[in-house]
Amino acid sequence: MNVQNPLIAQGITDAITAETPQINLIPDDAPFDPAQRQWLNGLFTGLSALAASAAAEGAEPELAKMHVLYGSQSGNCEALSKDLRKHAATQGFEAEVAALNDVSIADLTGMERVLFLVATFGEGEPTDNAAKFFATLMAEDCAPLPASLTYSVCGLGDTSYADFNKCATDVDARLAELGATRVADLVACDVDFEDDYADWKTLVFETEAFQSASAGVAAPVVIDAEPQPLFDKNRPFMASLMVSEKLSGEASAKCVNHIELSLAGGGVDLDYAAGDALGLWPLNCPSDVADLLQAAGLTGRETVTLKSGPAQLRAALTTRLDIATVTPKTREALGVTDVADEVQVLDLVHQIGAVDAQVLADALRPLQPRLYSISSSPKAHPGEVHLTVGEVRYDLNGRACKGVASIFLADRLHTGAMVGVYVQKSAHFHPPSDDTKPLIMIGPGTGIAPFRAFLEEREARGASGKNWLFFGDQHASCDYLYQDQMEAWKDSGLLTELSLAWSRDGAEKVYVQTLLQERASEVFAWLEEGAALYICGDASRMAVDVEKALLVIIAQGLSADEAAAQAYLDAMAADHRYQRDVY
Incomplete structure (x- = not known):
């Protein structure tokens, strides 16, 4: 036999001379004489070395x-x-x-x-x-x-x-x-x-x-386990308005609207899950743009240069630039530093008078999308996404001011009109994947939004786990958002518990944290059963007060101190059983 591969030949030679360990695959009772058996074992030793060498040569360098x-x-x-x-x-x-x-x-x-x-x-x-x-x-x-x-x-x-x-x-x-x-x-x-x-x-x-790792290493082909979405912040999906209706009553101090957007069209779906947020690109109010142009002594027909290229000033102020927020860059560009903290761009321009068009454009930061907690489940409303939006209106320096996105939705986006949106995925703020797990939801005011989605999702999945919602606002008569739906879910048993807190209906103010403390032993019992607990809403006060109440409840339930209660809550968070969507 003519053996041309040097590794195989070396294996045979080593087997004959016994210079390296040989692979013995030929049984002693096989019909070969000792010399043949030794030669064949040497052949297999060489083949093994050849395979090992090929594997080593083909292996990618370790990153x-x-x-x-x-x-x-x-x-x-x-x-x-x-x-x-x-x-x-x-x-x-x-x-x-x-x-x-x-x-x-x-x-x-x-x-x-x-x-x-x-x-x-x-x-x-x-x-x-x-x-x-x-x-x-x-x-x-x-x-x-x-x-x-x-x-x-x-x-x-x-x-x-x-x-x-x-x-x-x-x-x-x-x-x-x-x-x-x-x-x-x-x-x-x-x-x-x-x-x-x-x-x-x-x-x-x-x-x-x-850089040290990349020297001499060819860049590998990266296979993305999470493909990029078709639509994102910079490539929004154009949704159309289906429904915009007022949720709060006429006597309410607030105005909250229920918004329904259609995701149909073009044969391309915008996928979302209960618990995700929707990014929405608003347009600035035309009257606010006009006020700013007038104060600056500009017509709006001037051409300015943005990062994306040249644009007419009025169009840029309407669609591309934040015309309200004052930043250090704004103060520096306009040469105004000695002003109160609570001011808007219009206040600064009024103070200095005429402004060059390009200077004004350079002083403003880009307009940003607004994020809203989605208040629908795609299982309950295929091809749609719902939002629960509180209108932002306030007085500042003697002027009536308004939120950009909330008033765009309330006043200027009409049925059938299009708006750019995208989904901001949530990592863990979703209903439990285990449909038997109990669920506690705490969401006063517009914080109810994701929990409407959670309940629609659990209803659609036929989840058997218990559900407890804590909701509240000022008055039961005019601030009970989604009242008919919540009461129907209570009657059907989907909502095992529904705790309502109205802060202005009695002699004493009652908040969701008040009700938590009143039901402390039951809340702790649910947590001990493995309940997941979610909070949505105001970060500065409500979420802080609710967490304080939870720590007291847990400490009482454990008969332990606050440190032990904090460790309990931290363990829940690590297990994704304690989640917050706060703003």
Whole structure:
């Protein structure tokens, strides 16, 4: 036999000379003499070596490890973390993505390359899925971090707030203080974060720490397990208005509308799930645009240059620019710094008089979409999406002001008219996948929106789990949103419990947290049965007061202190049994 492959030939030679261990596949009782048996075993040894060599040559180089950690409230940082993971793969890295609360300081100590995406929520506060990590990191007794931990931070915030990007700034500084090595400076993004984020991403992967793995490694083909949606913030779906009707009564101090949008048309579906939010692109009010142009001494026919290219000023002010919000950039561009905090762009322009068209355009930040909790289940309303929208109207400096999106929907979007929308997916704020699990929902005012969707979803799925809704507002007679539907669900048994709090109907103000405390033992019993608990609504007061009430209820149920109650609630959050959609 003429053996031409050197590995096979070497295997036969080694078998004959006994220089390397040989694979013995030929049984002793096989009809071969010792020399033949030795030769055949040598052949198999050589073939095995050939296969091993081929596997080694064909194996892809191992990607270096890195981590992407995010704190996200509305979903932007979470979405960017997925983008960063895909980009990292093209640079020769395998990126592990996690929410900050899912990482301990001990975990962080063992990491080598970490990119942080940190949103600031409310008045300089960490997001729900970063709060625990943030508290631990900022604690005086936080353990030091090794210099081998290299990192960079990208923050998402809003320059109209005094504590712009506070959480990202604090995390960035604290990591360095504890001993970690910053490889790229903090990038603090405003609401139009896309360009600044892209620049940061490029900068990070130009640093030495994030280049070493990609040297000599061909970029792999990245197969996205989560395909990009057809529609997003920059590519909205054009939905048409079907229904806009007032939910609140005439005597109400508020005006809340029920909105139904059609998702039909073009043969392309806009998919959503109960618990998701809908991003909606509004248009500025024409009369507000006219007031601003008049104050600036402009006609609106002037041509200005935006990031996207040239545009007529009136069109830009109507569709592309935020004509109300004052940011530090606005003050600087208009040369007005000594003004009160509570002002709008029109107030500044009135103060300075005539403004150049391009200067005005440069002073304004881009108009942003508004996010609304979806109040329908696609199982109950296929081809539709419903919203529950409170009109925003208020007085400021002697002027009647209004919310951009809520009044666009209420006053100017007529039946059949089109509006650009997209779905902002929620990671965990969905009805439990286990249809037998009990569900507690706390949503006063327009916070009822996602829970209407939850209940429609559970009804459509035939879920057997118990449902308890806490709802409230000022007056039962005019503020009971979706009253007929809620009462019907109570009568049918879908709503096992319906607790209603009216803060202005009695001598004492009653809120949802009041009812929680009144039913403390039953609430705790539901939690012990494994109930999932959800909160939706005002972040600054209601959600804070509800959480305080929950901690008292849990401490009483455990016969323990507040620390034990907090640990219980933290464990629920880690198991996604405690979720908040607050704003």
